[in-house]
Amino acid sequence: MAAAISTQRLVKHYGDVKAVDGVDLSVERGELYGFLGPNGAGKTTTISILSTMLKPTSGAASVAGFDVLTRPYDVRRRIGIVFQDPSLDEELTGRENMVFHARLYKVPRAQRDRRIDDLLAMVDLVDRQHSRVKEYSGGMRRRLELARGLLHDPEVLFLDEPTLGLDPQTRNHIWDYIRRLNQERGVTMMLTTHYMEEADALCHRIGIIDKGRIVAEGTPSDLKSQLGGDVVHVKVQAANGAVADALKALPFVRTVTAMNAGVQLEVQHGESAIPKVMDAVREAGGVVESISLKKPTLNDVFVKHTGREIREEDMDAQGRMRFFMRHRRR
Amino acid sequence: MTIVVDTVTVWNRDMLRFFRRPSRIVTSLVTPLVWMGMFGYGMKYGFARPDGTSPLQFGNYASYLDFTAPGIIAMGMLFTSIFSGMSIIFDRQFGFLKEILVAPVRRISFVFGKSLGGMSTALIQGVTLLVIATLAFDLRFTTGLGFVAGFLLCIGVMAMIGVSIVNLGVAIAAKTESHEVFFLISQFLVMPMFFLSGALYPTKTLPGWFQIVIAFNPMRYGVDALRWAIKGTSELSIFVDVGALLLFTLGTSVMAARFFERS
Ligand SMILES: Nc1ncnc2c1ncn2[C@@H]1O[C@H](COP(=O)(O)OP(=O)(O)OP(=O)(O)O)[C@@H](O)[C@H]1O
Ligand SMILES: [Mg+2]
Numbered sequence: 001m002a003a004a005i006s007t008q009r010l011v012k013h014y015g016d017v018k019a020v021d022g023v024d025l026s027v028e029r030g031e032l033y034g035f036l037g038p039n040g041a042g043k044t045t046t047i048s049i050l051s052t053m054l055k056p057t058s059g060a061a062s063v064a065g066f067d068v069l070t071r072p073y074d075v076r077r078r079i080g081i082v083f084q085d086p087s088l089d090e091e092l093t094g095r096e097n098m099v100f101h102a103r104l105y106k107v108p109r110a111q112r113d114r115r116i117d118d119l120l121a122m123v124d125l126v127d128r129q130h131s132r133v134k135e136y137s138g139g140m141r142r143r144l145e146l147a148r149g150l151l152h153d154p155e156v157l158f159l160d161e162p163t164l165g166l167d168p169q170t171r172n173h174i175w176d177y178i179r180r181l182n183q184e185r186g187v188t189m190m191l192t193t194h195y196m197e198e199a200d201a202l203c204h205r206i207g208i209i210d211k212g213r214i215v216a217e218g219t220p221s222d223l224k225s226q227l228g229g230d231v232v233h234v235k236v237q238a239a240n241g242a243v244a245d246a247l248k249a250l251p252f253v254r255t256v257t258a259m260n261a262g263v264q265l266e267v268q269h270g271e272s273a274i275p276k277v278m279d280a281v282r283e284a285g286g287v288v289e290s291i292s293l294k295k296p297t298l299n300d301v302f303v304k305h306t307g308r309e310i311r312e313e314d315m316d317a318q319g320r321m322r323f324f325m326r327h328r329r330r
Numbered sequence: 331m332t333i334v335v336d337t338v339t340v341w342n343r344d345m346l347r348f349f350r351r352p353s354r355i356v357t358s359l360v361t362p363l364v365w366m367g368m369f370g371y372g373m374k375y376g377f378a379r380p381d382g383t384s385p386l387q388f389g390n391y392a393s394y395l396d397f398t399a400p401g402i403i404a405m406g407m408l409f410t411s412i413f414s415g416m417s418i419i420f421d422r423q424f425g426f427l428k429e430i431l432v433a434p435v436r437r438i439s440f441v442f443g444k445s446l447g448g449m450s451t452a453l454i455q456g457v458t459l460l461v462i463a464t465l466a467f468d469l470r471f472t473t474g475l476g477f478v479a480g481f482l483l484c485i486g487v488m489a490m491i492g493v494s495i496v497n498l499g500v501a502i503a504a505k506t507e508s509h510e511v512f513f514l515i516s517q518f519l520v521m522p523m524f525f526l527s528g529a530l531y532p533t534k535t536l537p538g539w540f541q542i543v544i545a546f547n548p549m550r551y552g553v554d555a556l557r558w559a560i561k562g563t564s565e566l567s568i569f570v571d572v573g574a575l576l577l578f579t580l581g582t583s584v585m586a587a588r589f590f591e592r593s
Binding site: 051053073076088090096104132 | 336342343346424425428431435
């Protein structure tokens with residue numbers, strides 16, 4: 001079966017800026033693929049090319065089985081997109097925005113109203129469907145855009161920073177919708193984000209992009225396990241050499257470091273290791289006082305591959321700024 | 331076929347937006363009515379001779395307002411229509427244009443939908459002004475066509491003015507980033523188009539170079555055709571007027587479609 005999204009050495013230059021610099025992607029049908037990278041990494045540019053809005057400098061790409069350059073209209077009919085920046089008509093009501101979209105995509109009349117009802121219910125906007133979008137909050141707008149992107153039953157859905165600038169509660173809501181859509185309808189999704197935890201929580205597979213290049217790719221747990229496993233810290237009363245020796249003997253423990261009043265272990269699959277670690281300590285005559293688990297984060301992965309951090313605080317400031325720009329009124 | 335459907339979709343959106351803001355209808359009427367009231371009446375009485383007759387009363391024009399009202403109506407439509415074209419700049423700024431550009435529709439249906447929408451608003455404005463000018467001001471239908479035929483011809487001419495000027499606006503908007511620049515360019519175009527259209531004074535006796543400039547102004551034919559449809563007299567043949575308007579409408583349509591396609 002052909003991939004839902006595939007690119008070959010995709011390149012887009014803006015003058016001297018190499019926005020996309022040789023990207024090879026292959027996303028399977030039904031997959032939820034995450035594109036993670038800092039500001040200016042080339043995420044939006046890639047999505048613009050895949051959605052036929054932008055011509056690449058070189059390279060090839062196909063979406064839903066059609067070449068984006070030679071068959072743009074076939075691609076367009078099969079994709080949905082939630083843009084990074086707003087794209088609603090603020091003068092129209094939520095429902096009118098939906099109807100307009102249904103007409104553009106030739107959703108059959110017989111299905112139109114029911115589909116709109118269903119989707120508005122899904123994003124909890126039934127009560128506000130007849131208010132003008134002008135009067136919507138940022139989260140409501142985002143949810144409406146999400147519902148609109150699904151109205152024509154796309155095979156592939158692009159989500160460009162779907163939760164940028166939203167509060168944690170709304171963000172969680174949107175995560176739920178995204179998961180459900182992917183599971184229940186089997187929609188292939190490509191999502192961009194610079195929130196680590198978002199990519200981690202949602203995506204089957206992640207591509208980390210930096211300066212137009214994919215620097216690492218894999219499932220979130222694969223990426224993190226490249227870093228040598230989880231860190232378990234065990235605080236032991238009456239610690240002695242026997243405890244450390246017993247732990248060293250466990251097959252899944254990679255390293256044991258003695259600390260004052262305890263040991264730090266680097267293990268594979270920390271969750272399943274913890275009970276076994278506790279048993280081993282007890283058998284060696286120690287008493288476990290407390291135990292903690294620290295998982296490596298995607299940020300550690302990003303650091304490993306680029307030597308830099310995706311600094312969350314800076315991102316959030318920028319995200320807020322963009323959010324503000326996005327919602328400035330006429 | 332799908333182009334027609336998409337054009338109607340875009341037109342429908344413009345209509346929804348228009349009727350949502352009744353203030354827009356009112357503002358589109360205010361300026362022309364102020365012109366008719368203040369300028370028309372001012373000229374009528376300001377130049378009156380002691381015996382009550384006026385030098386601006388000539389031919390079959392009962393008063394200066396009777397002469398100038400068709401021109402003022404055309405002016406009102408000119409201003410409204412050029413700014414209907416500008417709305418695509420706002421669609422771009424507010425991001426809504428992306429929704430249309432990524433959809434499986436031809437760009438040309440967007441341009442057609444916009445000109446249809448702009449034409450509709452211009453017609454609503456033009457017809458309302460025509461009715462008010464007839465009922466409340468001195469405008470008299472004296473055309474040999476009779477009132478109904480004259481009125482219908484007015485609507486046809488207004489539709490051509492609407493479509494062509496909206497398209498002119500769309501063409502400029504496709505090439506300009508900001509509405510400030512659009513404003514500048516449109517002022518530069520619209521003012522001469524109004525003053526050199528024969529809306530305010532007859533042009534037959536003007537010097538030769540003036541005549542040449544005026545001949546290139548499409549509004550000149552629109553005003554002349556409106557006057558013929560209402561008063562039954564005009565400076566040019568109605569066939570020349572309508573022919574020139576059709577040509578201008580066609581030209582601006584192609585220009586708008588081309589420019590937008592490439593932007
Ligand atoms: N229209 C444009 N003209 C010139 N340069 C551009 C244009 N669009 C994007 N770029 C540049 O291309 C690079 C990639 O931009 P892109 O928008 O794809 O980044 P991104 O990964 O989406 O970032 P963000 O997280 O900020 O949305 C940036 O350096 C940007 O300045
Ligand atoms: Mg982006």
